[in-house]
Amino acid sequence: MTKPLILGLTGSIGMGKSTVAQMFVDLGIPMFDADAEVRRLQGPGGALLPDIEAAFPGSTGPDGVDRDALGTLVFNNPEKLAVLEGIVHPAVAKVRAEFMEAHRDAPMVLFDIPLLFEKGGFTAVDHIVVVSAPAETQRERVLARPDMTVEKFEKILGLQVPDAEKRERADTVIDTGQSLEATRAEVEALVARLSAN
Template sequence: MTSPSIIGLTGSIGMGKSTVAAMFEEAGVPVFDADAEVRKLQGPGGELIPAIEEAFPGSTGPEGVNREALGAQVFGDKEKLKKLEAIVHPAVGLKRAQFLEDHKDAALILFDIPLLFEGSGHALVDTIVVVSAPAPVQRERVLARPGMTVEKFEHILGLQMPDAEKRSRADHVIDTGTTLEETRAQVEALVTKLKAAL
């Protein structure tokens, strides 16, 4: 019995990564969304609430982690950020291991990892897929988000590896600068190709 082949999906802000992840799911590929797991772990009644509250008093409440309160304690403090990551990362790792166990009979599984190259996520996957759209399309999508400003957008871009570099390091690129139908066709073709290669 071979273990599943793991696809790592990544892409910069506004490139349509969540949309593409959903398309992989529709094509029958189980998807592990690290960000969604973190939100659950830190949400109302989340498993990590007691540990986070103990490490960062006043940072949680009935709604789970108060992102602003926690951010105020952690922002700009490398030691505190490390402390928070030491609580969050192992918990996400356990969820990922459980997900792998639950889907060990699948041919393909997908890890949705926003900062795949910026972190060590690329070591966990067999194939890297980058979602990408032309810069003007990306800009238009992001600036249409509620509460987004040009400054915020520029700041986020500055923290992320440039799109061109991500594309150059990818095994496959999904172009999301087209229609949803065309993007879906690219995803389905890639799933077929990856399954055939197993």
């Protein structure tokens, strides 16, 4: 029995990853969204709240994790960040294993992993898909977000593997600097090509 082909989807902030992920879902590809799972596990009643509160007192409440409070505690503190990751990553890995079991008969699945290269997740996928757009397009998209500043954007970019390096390491690059229809056509062509193999 062959396991599903695992596509790893990634891209820097503002590159249109969520839009492209939905295009795969629209084609019937089951998707595991790592960020969505973290939000669920840390949201109201989330399974990780007791452990996070024990490690970081005052960082959770009725609405789940207070992202600002927790972020302030771990953002510039590698030791505390490692503690948080030690709580979150095993829980996400368990949910991902359950997802793979549930979709073991699917020909293809998609892992939406924003920090695919930064956190080493690329070793767990069969085909790396990077979404990319021109730097000016990326900048316009991100700076149009509420509460985003140039300083914040540049700090985020500094933490991410540069787009050019992601493109080099990709098996496929999806261009999101073009029309949605053209991007969708690239996604459809990729799924057709990989399905034929």
